[in-house]
Amino acid sequence: MTDIDQAISKKVNRFDKKIDDFKNKIKDSEDFKVKDEVFDTPTLKALYKLSSKGYLDALGGTISTGKEANVFHALRKLEGEEQELAIKIYRISNSNFKAMQEYLIGDVRFRNIRHTKKDIVLAWTRKEFRNLSRAIECGLHVPKPIITERNILIMEFMGDDNIPYPQLREFVLTPEQAVDICSAVEDFMLRLFRDAELVHGDLSEYNILLEPESMTPVFIDMGQSVTLDHLNARDFLLRDVTNIAHFFAKYGVKMDVESSLEKIIQSRADHQ
Numbered sequence: 023m024t025d026i027d028q029a030i031s032k033k034v035n036r037f038d039k040k041i042d043d044f045k046n047k048i049k050d051s052e053d054f055k056v057k058d059e060v061f062d063t064p065t066l067k068a069l070y071k072l073s074s075k076g077y078l079d080a081l082g083g084t085i086s087t088g089k090e091a092n093v094f095h096a097l098r099k100l101e102g103e104e105q106e107l108a109i110k111i112y113r114i115s116n117s118n119f120k121a122m123q124e125y126l127i128g129d130v131r132f133r134n135i136r137h138t139k140k141d142i143v144l145a146w147t148r149k150e151f152r153n154l155s156r157a158i159e160c161g162l163h164v165p166k167p168i169i170t171e172r173n174i175l176i177m178e179f180m181g182d183d184n185i186p187y188p189q190l191r192e193f194v195l196t197p198e199q200a201v202d203i204c205s206a207v208e209d210f211m212l213r214l215f216r217d218a219e220l221v222h223g224d225l226s227e228y229n230i231l232l233e234p235e236s237m238t239p240v241f242i243d244m245g246q247s248v249t250l251d252h253l254n255a256r257d258f259l260l261r262d263v264t265n266i267a268h269f270f271a272k273y274g275v276k277m278d279v280e281s282s283l284e285k286i287i288q289s290r291a292d293h294q
C-alpha cells in the first residue's frame with residue numbers, strides 16, 4: 023500500500039466509524055424504516071467517496087425528514103476552518119417519483135434520462151444542484167450548492183451553530199415586517215423568472231427560511247424548479263404567486279395575484 027492508499031484507508035475507516043455512530047444515533051431516535059431507506063449501501067458508498075475527496079468530515083444530526091429527502095447537518099474542514107454544511111439525501115425507494123417525473127418531462131436539460139425510479143431520483147438531485155447554481159449566479163439568496171454525488175446534494179448550511187434558520191411559517195411578523203418580506207419574496211420570484219429563467223414551483227412559507235437577525239429571506243428546496251420552456255411553467259408560477267399572496271393576506275398585506283403575475287412576466291419581456 024502506498025502512503026496515499028494508507029491515508030485514504032485510514033480516513034475511510036474513520037468515516038466508517040462515524041457512519042456507524044451516525045446510524046446508531048438514527049436508530050435510537052428515529053423510525054428504523056427511514057434509516058434503512060436513506061442509508062442503503064450505494065448511498066453509504068457515495069458518502070465515503072465525498073468524504074475521501076474532502077467534501078465532508080463529519081455527519082451530524084437530522085435537520086429534516088421530508089417526503090422525498092432527508093436533510094442532515096455536517097461539517098468539513100476547509101483551510102483550517104470548520105464549515106457547516108447541509109446534506110440533502112434523496113431516497114431512491116421513493117413513493118413520490120411519479121410526481122417527480124412530471125417536473126422532469128418537459129425540461130430540455132433532462133430530455134435523455136431513462137425513466138427508472140433510480141435515474142429519475144438521480145436526475146432530480148442534479149436538477150436541484152443546477153437550479154441552485156443558476157439562482158446563485160443571478161445573485162439570489164439561496165444555499166450555495168457545493169457538489170452532488172448520486173442521490174446526495176451537499177450545500178451551504180443556512181443557519182448558525184447547528185441550528186438552521188427557522189422557516190417563515192414559524193415567525194409571528196409585525197405588519198411592517200410582513201410588508202417587507204412579502205416584497206422581498208415578490209422580488210425573488212421576479213428575478214428568478216427574469217434572470218435565472220426558472221420558476222420555483224414549490225414556493226411557500228415552508229421553503230422560505232428567515233435569517234432571524236436581519237429578517238432576510240433565504241429560498242430553499244429547488245428540486246422541482248423548472249425552466250421557462252416547461253409546459254407548466256406558467257401554472258407553477260401562478261401557484262407560487264397564489265401561495266405567497268395567501269400567506270401574506272393573513273397579515274393584511276394585499277398582494278394582487280393577477281397584477282403580480284403580470285409584472286413578473288412583463289419584466290422578462292422588457293428585459294429581452
Ligand SMILES: Nc1ncnc2c1ncn2[C@@H]1O[C@H](COP(=O)(O)OP(=O)(O)O)[C@@H](O)[C@H]1O
Pocket residue numbers: 085086087088089090091092093108110165177178179180181186187189228229242243244
Ligand atoms: N441549506 C440548508 N441549510 C439549513 N437548513 C436546510 C437547508 N436545506 C434544507 N434545510 C432544512 O430542511 C428542511 C427540508 O428541506 P427541503 O429542501 O425543503 O426539503 P423537502 O423536499 O423535504 O421539503 C427545510 O425546511 C429546512 O429546515
Ligand SMILES: [Mg+2]
Pocket residue numbers: 088228229243
Ligand atoms: Mg421543502
